[in-house]
Amino acid sequence: MQQFDLEAEGLRKLNQTLHALGNDTNQKTWEVINPRGSHAIAVGLDVPIEVTVRGSTGYYCGGMNKQATIIVDGSAGPGVAENMMSGKVIIEGDASQYAGATGRGGLLVIKGNAASRCGISMKGINIVVHGNIGHMSAFMAQKGNLVVLGDAGEALGDSLYEAQIFVRGSVKSLGADCIEKEMRPEHIEVLKTLLEDAGADAKPEEFRRYGSARNLYHFDIDHADSY
Amino acid sequence: MDDASKKAIPPTAPIKSATFTDPVNAEIRRAAATGIYDIRGGGAKRKVPHFDDLLFLGASISRYPLEGYREKCATNVTLGTRFASKPIEIDIPITIAGMSFGALSGPAKEALGRGATMAGTSTTTGDGGMTEEERGHSKILVYQYLPSRYGMNPNDLRRADAIEVVVGQGAKPGGGGMLLGQKISDRVAGMRDLPAGIDQRSACRHPDWTGPDDLEIKILELREITNWEKPIYVKIGGARPYFDTTLAVKAGADVVVIDGMQGGTAATQDVFIEHVGQPTLACIRPAVKALQDLDMHREVQLIVSGGIRTGADVAKALALGADAVSIGTAALIALGDNDPRWEEEYQRLGTTAGAYDDWHEGRDPAGITTQDPDLMSRLDPVAGGRRLRNYLKVMTLEAQTIARACGKSHVHNLEPEDLCALTIEASAMAGVPLAGTNWIPGQGSF
Numbered sequence: 001m002q003q004f005d006l007e008a009e010g011l012r013k014l015n016q017t018l019h020a021l022g023n024d025t026n027q028k029t030w031e032v033i034n035p036r037g038s039h040a041i042a043v044g045l046d047v048p049i050e051v052t053v054r055g056s057t058g059y060y061c062g063g064m065n066k067q068a069t070i071i072v073d074g075s076a077g078p079g080v081a082e083n084m085m086s087g088k089v090i091i092e093g094d095a096s097q098y099a100g101a102t103g104r105g106g107l108l109v110i111k112g113n114a115a116s117r118c119g120i121s122m123k124g125i126n127i128v129v130h131g132n133i134g135h136m137s138a139f140m141a142q143k144g145n146l147v148v149l150g151d152a153g154e155a156l157g158d159s160l161y162e163a164q165i166f167v168r169g170s171v172k173s174l175g176a177d178c179i180e181k182e183m184r185p186e187h188i189e190v191l192k193t194l195l196e197d198a199g200a201d202a203k204p205e206e207f208r209r210y211g212s213a214r215n216l217y218h219f220d221i222d223h224a225d226s227y
Numbered sequence: 228m229d230d231a232s233k234k235a236i237p238p239t240a241p242i243k244s245a246t247f248t249d250p251v252n253a254e255i256r257r258a259a260a261t262g263i264y265d266i267r268g269g270g271a272k273r274k275v276p277h278f279d280d281l282l283f284l285g286a287s288i289s290r291y292p293l294e295g296y297r298e299k300c301a302t303n304v305t306l307g308t309r310f311a312s313k314p315i316e317i318d319i320p321i322t323i324a325g326m327s328f329g330a331l332s333g334p335a336k337e338a339l340g341r342g343a344t345m346a347g348t349s350t351t352t353g354d355g356g357m358t359e360e361e362r363g364h365s366k367i368l369v370y371q372y373l374p375s376r377y378g379m380n381p382n383d384l385r386r387a388d389a390i391e392v393v394v395g396q397g398a399k400p401g402g403g404g405m406l407l408g409q410k411i412s413d414r415v416a417g418m419r420d421l422p423a424g425i426d427q428r429s430a431c432r433h434p435d436w437t438g439p440d441d442l443e444i445k446i447l448e449l450r451e452i453t454n455w456e457k458p459i460y461v462k463i464g465g466a467r468p469y470f471d472t473t474l475a476v477k478a479g480a481d482v483v484v485i486d487g488m489q490g491g492t493a494a495t496q497d498v499f500i501e502h503v504g505q506p507t508l509a510c511i512r513p514a515v516k517a518l519q520d521l522d523m524h525r526e527v528q529l530i531v532s533g534g535i536r537t538g539a540d541v542a543k544a545l546a547l548g549a550d551a552v553s554i555g556t557a558a559l560i561a562l563g564d565n566d567p568r569w570e571e572e573y574q575r576l577g578t579t580a581g582a583y584d585d586w587h588e589g590r591d592p593a594g595i596t597t598q599d600p601d602l603m604s605r606l607d608p609v610a611g612g613r614r615l616r617n618y619l620k621v622m623t624l625e626a627q628t629i630a631r632a633c634g635k636s637h638v639h640n641l642e643p644e645d646l647c648a649l650t651i652e653a654s655a656m657a658g659v660p661l662a663g664t665n666w667i668p669g670q671g672s673f
Contacts, residue, residue, distance in 0.1 A: 015451045039444050044381050044452030059441070060448040064381040079435040079448075083379055101435035102376040104420065120434040121376060123420040140430060142420050159428070161421060217425040218408055221262030 002027050006041070007034035014041065021047045023067075037077065042070050045087075062089040065106065078115075081108045084125055097134070100127045103144065109198040116153065119146045122163055128198035138165055139175065147194050149202050160212040166191055168207045176226045177216045183209045254497075265497040266405060268330070268586030268596060270398055270489045270534060270556055275506040277489070278540040280653030281646050282662065286634045293631035300627040301637040304551045306528050307389060307458020307481040310450070314481075315367055315389055315458055317551070318347025319623045320638055321541060324486075324532050324555035325371045325391065325462075327353025328378075329406055329415040329427075330493030330586065331559075333360045335595045337608035338562050340364030342615025346623075351391060351553075354404060354429050354493075356418045357383040364612070369460065372449065374403065375429035377419040381452060389482075390449055391460035392442070394433075394475075397490025397507070397533040399499040400464025404429030406494060410589040412598040443478040450479075460484050465510035465533060466503070472517035472529075482528045484553065485514045489534025491556040493596070494587035507533035507544075509656040512643075515548030524548065538625020545626070546641035547657060561618040562611040563593045 004014055014032065021027060030051045035041055039058035042051050045068040053061065056074035066085040075093035084103040091099075094112035101117065103125025110118075110127070116134030119127050124143040132150035139155070141163035151169035158175020164187070165178075174180075183205075191204040215223050243249065254265065286292035293300060307314035323343045328336050330353065337360035343350045349367035352358075356378015362368055370387030372379065384390060395401065406415075406427040416423040436445050446459050461475040462484035475483045487507025492500065511531055518524040531544045532553035544552045556564075565573075567580040569592035576583065576590060586596035594605035630638045633645045647662040648654035654661040655669040 011451065012455070016454065019454065040448040040451040043448050044384075046381070059444045060435075063448050064384075064452055066381065078441070079445075082435050082448075083376060083381070085381065098435040102379060104379075117434065121430065123376070139434070140428070161425075219263060219266075219405070219426055224262075 001029045001031055003031045003033060005033050006038055007036060011038055011040060015043060018042060018045055018047070018049070018051070018068075021049060023047060025049065035074070039077070042068070045070070048087075056093065065089060075112065076110075081106070081125075084108065094131070095129075099129075100125050103127070107194075107197055113150065119144075119163070122146065126194055126197075128194055128200055130198075130200055132169070135172075136175070138163055141165075145190060145194060147191065147198070147200075147207070149200055157210050157212070159216060160210075161217075162212065164190075165210040166207040167210065168202055171208075171210070174210065177213050178210055179213045181209045181211045183207070266407070266494050266587055267497050267500070267584040268492060268494050269500070269584040270491040271500050273501050275488065276508050276650065276652045276656055277506065277534065278508060278543045280508070280649045281543050281657055281659065282649060283539075283542070283546075283629055283633060283645055284647060285632045290634045292634050293636060295628060295631050298631065299636060300631050302623055302627060304528070304639075306460075306530075306551065309481045309523075309527055310479065311389075311456060311458040311481050312454075313388075313456045313458075315349060317349055317367065319619060320545060320549075320551040320626070321346075321535075321619055321622055322348050322369075322530065322551055322553045323350040323558050324490075324553040325351035325353045325369070325393065326555055326559075327406075327493060328355035328358045328361070329353075329410060329419070329598070330355070330596060332595060332597055332603040332606065333358060334603055334606045334608045335559075335562060335611070336361040337364050338606060338611030338615060339558060340368075341608060341612025342558075342561070342619065343367075345612065345616035346619035348619065349388065352378075352383075352387075354378070354406070355415060356380065357386065358418075360608075362386060364608075371462075373429065374431065374433045375419075375427075376434070377427070377429070384449070384453055384457075387457060389458040389460060390453065391462050391484065392446065392449070392480075393462045394442070395462065395464030395466065395471075395486070396492060397465050397486030397488050397504055398492035399495045400466040400504045401431060402495055402499050402503070403431035404493060404495060405587070407587045410587060410598050415598060439474040439478050442474075446479045458482055460530070462486060465490075465505045465507060468505070468510040469513035469517045472514040473521065476518065476521050476523050476527050480527060482530060483514065483518075484530040484532065485510050486553075487531070487533030490532055491559075506656065507531065507535075508653060511544060511547040511549060512656070512658040518548075525550065538622040538627075539629060541622055542626040542629040542638065542641055543646065543657075545638050546645050547643060547659075550639065557618070558615055559595055561615045562595055563606060563614070564591075564595050566593055569593055 035055045037058045043063040046066040050069045052071045058077040060079040062070040062081045069088040078096040081089040082101045084106040086105045090109045095114040097115040098117040100108040113131035118133040118137040122141040128147040135153035142161040148167045152171045155175035157178030188204045344366040350365040351369040369389045458481040460482040461480040463471040465487040488504035528550040531549040572592035591597040594602040646659040
C-alpha cells in the first residue's frame, strides 16, 4: 500500500501523483492520511486503484471519478463524487449537501446520512444512502437510481426526469411532478443488486418507488400551477 | 347642420396607442390563443444605448496618428495570465461565444471551428457538450461548464484549451434554458442523458454550489482535475457587473466574461430577453472599475459580449477597458443565418429574413439552428467557415484602422479618452464625455 501524507505533501502533489498512474500500475492501493477537511481530494481519477482517505474531507472528494474506488473513512463535505463517471465512492460516515450531483455512472455509497440535494441533477449514477437524506434530493434527476434506507426530506424528486428513487422510510413531501409508482419485479431486481453492491442490510420489498409523472415533459399551460 | 356641412368636417385622425402598439396587441392575442409565453432565440430587439452612441475622436495635433496599412497595429491577446500554466494566445481580440450543439447543428459548429481557426481565435462549446466537429476544427476551444452539466465529461475538460464556468447569460441573467422537444434528436438526447423528444430544461443555477465561496472551491476542483494548466473563465450575465466581477475575481477567475442584454440565446422567454439585464454598454465600465479596484485590470482579462457587430464595436469595447470581445449572433449571421436568400421560406414560417428567431422549433431554413438532416445539409461547413473567417478579419481590420487613427500601435492601447458620447445616456453608461463637453453624468456611482 502506498501512503500519502496530505498535510506534509499537499493537495497538488496528491492529485498529480494519482493522475500520473497508468491503468497497468502495480500501485493499486493508496492511503491518504491527514486529510483534515481538505477540498478536491482525489478528483479526476481515471485509473483502477483503491484510495482510502483516513479522516473527513472537504468539498468535492472523488469529483468526476472514473474507474477508481475511493473510500472516505470519515465524513465527506459537499459535492462528494460530483459528476462521477464510473467506479465507486464509499463514505463510512455522513455526507454533506449535493452528494453525487450530476453523476453519470458508478456507485456512491453513503453509510451514514446525506444532507440536502443528494443526487441533484443525477444523470446515470447509482446512489445508496444507508441513513436519511435531506430536502430537494434528486431535483431534476435524469437517469440512475437513488436508494434511501432511511427517511427522505421535503420536495423529493422535484422536476424529476427518468431517474428512479427508492425509499424505505418516510418521505416528508414529494416535489413537483414526482409520484409514487408501482414496484414491479424488474425494480426489485435492480434494487436487490444495488443493495448487495452497497453492503446494505435491507430487503427490496421494504422500499417504495418514486418517479416522474411526466406531466412536465412538455410545456403545457394546464400545468402552470406546477411550474 | 346640413349633410354637406357634415361632410366638410375632417374626421378625427385614427391614432394607435403608443402603449398598446400593433406588436403588443399581437402578442396579447397570441398569448390568449395559446396559453404559452413567447419562447424565442436571439437577443434583445428593443433599442437600448449602444456602441453606436459613441464616437472616436481620432488624432489631430494633441494626438499623433499612425499611418494606415503601413505602421503596425497589433491585435494579439493573451487570456489566462493569472493562474493557468498554459494561457491562451489568440491573434485577434474577437472570440466566438458559447453556442450549444443541439441549439446549433453539427455543420454549424464545424463551420464556427473552421472560421475561428483560420482567423486565429477560439470557439466555445455550449450546453450540449463538446462535439467532434467542433473539437476537430477548433485549434483553440473553450469548454463551457454549465449549470445543466449536459454533456459534461472530465475527458472533454482535459481536451479543452480553457474552461468557462457559466454563471449567467446576458439574454437571461438568473434564467435557465429551454430546449424544446422538437429539437431533441437521438444524438442530442444521447449527449444530454435524456430521452429524445422531451423538453430539456437547463437549470438557472449550478446544482453543486450555492455562492461565491462555493464557486471558489469549485474552481479549485476544476484546476486540480486539469492540473492547473487551463485558464478558467467565469461568464456572468450583465446585471450587477461591478459586484459580480468582483466576486468572480475573488473566486479565482483567470478571465471574466460579461455578457450584456443584447447577448443572444438559443431559446428562452421573450419577456426575459427584453426585460432582464443591462445593456452591454452599461456593463463594461463597472466591470473594469471592479478589476481596477482589485488591482487586477489586465491581470484578469475581461471579455465583453452582447451585440458586438463591427470593428467599431470591438474598438469601443477595448477602449472602455475590455481585453477582447465575443460574438455569437453576428457569427451566425456571417454563416448565413436570416439570409434573404431564404426569404420565401421565412415567409412560409410567418416571418421574414432578419426577423426569424423561432430557433427552438428546429425549422431554420438556413440550416444553422436545427437538427433536421435536410435543413442541416444546406450549410456547407467549409464555405461557412470561410465566410466567418472573412468577417472576423474585416472586423479586426476595422478595429486596427480606428486604433491607428487614434495613434495606437496595439488595439489594447485604446482608452476612454479616445471616445465621446452622442447622448447623455451613453455618456453616463460608458463614462466618457458628452460630445462637445467635458461632462460625464453619473460619475462615481453605478
